[in-house]
Amino acid sequence: MIESLTNLKIKYLVKLKQKKYRSLHNQFLVEGEHLVFEAKKSNMVETIFYTDDNYGIEDSFQISNQVMLKISELGNSKGVVAICNKQDFKDLSNKILMLDGIQDPGNLGTLIRSAAAFGFKTIIAENTVDFFNEKVIRSSQGAIFYVNLIEANLSEFIEKNKNYHYYGTDVLKGQNLKDVTFGHDKIVIVLGNEGNGVRDIIKSKMNTNIRISMQATESLNVGVAGGILMYEAREE
């Protein structure tokens, strides 16, 4: 049983709490039975650290409650934390969600969850909170394991992928959502920063900009707006 925080495996695990090490090693952490189970179904688990139950994973290490308490993001002294491998880049799906500067981890996780639910299996982001931030993973409820996550320069992506129809969001000048038809095989829905929306440079590259009509002076959370747009554009 590992009982020391200076154990090399534990020191490596702690490093993965930082984005720079997650990027460097192409690995990330997940915590808790439900998420580890989902990660395992997707064959993404490399190693687990557990206090009571090894979840049938070969490369597993028992750790003391004191060590768990130190590494747990949830403040747990019992449970499981897994080191997972990021998935390799896959082909682009027909429906893509593009994110321009989402800052809140809860919003990003919720958007990933909705994207998985409505068949947007590729998510492309720039200037956005890290996909593998632990709060993002938690609020995605495990959907993070079922979508293709890409960080890219959005302008360049759009220029290189002209075979998609791009739907941006513009709360002032967009076309009313109820009048929009998503009649294209390959579509991209673009959502912007919580405070500032989609950047003008990206907006100008859209085929269609959309607004969701609502009561004057009100606004929507970006996760909700994205959910409504992806629902309207979903595959059935």
Place this chain on the structure above:
Amino acid sequence: MIESLTNLKIKYLVKLKQKKYRSLHNQFLVEGEHLVFEAKKSNMVETIFYTDDNYGIEDSFQISNQVMLKISELGNSKGVVAICNKQDFKDLSNKILMLDGIQDPGNLGTLIRSAAAFGFKTIIAENTVDFFNEKVIRSSQGAIFYVNLIEANLSEFIEKNKNYHYYGTDVLKGQNLKDVTFGHDKIVIVLGNEGNGVRDIIKSKMNTNIRISMQATESLNVGVAGGILMYEAREE
């Protein structure tokens, strides 16, 4: 300038961080320029405590940075905190959002924000996190000041208000949303607990139960599901 945490006004303010005192005194706290400004527009501000700017409110007290740091939920040493009066009960709106056991303050705040945006001006809740929890207020982005918030026994409310058409949510047995028409003047949309959904006793009282069709094994955040349903049922 108030410089002591034992000042009676400050001690009263600190009490309002607890739900029981908010309920007892029918008052609550808001923090930050944007929210205080929104509360002031709705004539709900009673007293403000500020470090630099009194916002033109008559009943205002300057406090030291040290006191602000102690009372701020955001860890600020400069800024403004206001004591607000809860609004009196108003007539029921034609569109009502009913909440059965929402536990996450962020979800509740997001639902209040979407409700205000789509004309659901009355929200009725049971077993739900307090409307006046500071995280709820913050994630409502001020929409909390524009809706009528009621805590009630949902079963009794439904029995007493048979002139509304009740739309529940049932992810397994509900009617597909795309086949549902919201063709009634007076409607109630009912959302349930994050883990367990709407209680069976409430579901059984619905005129229609709805499911939002999505990819197998996936699910939606309740704030997103509520946003989609209220968008579909909105007034224009």
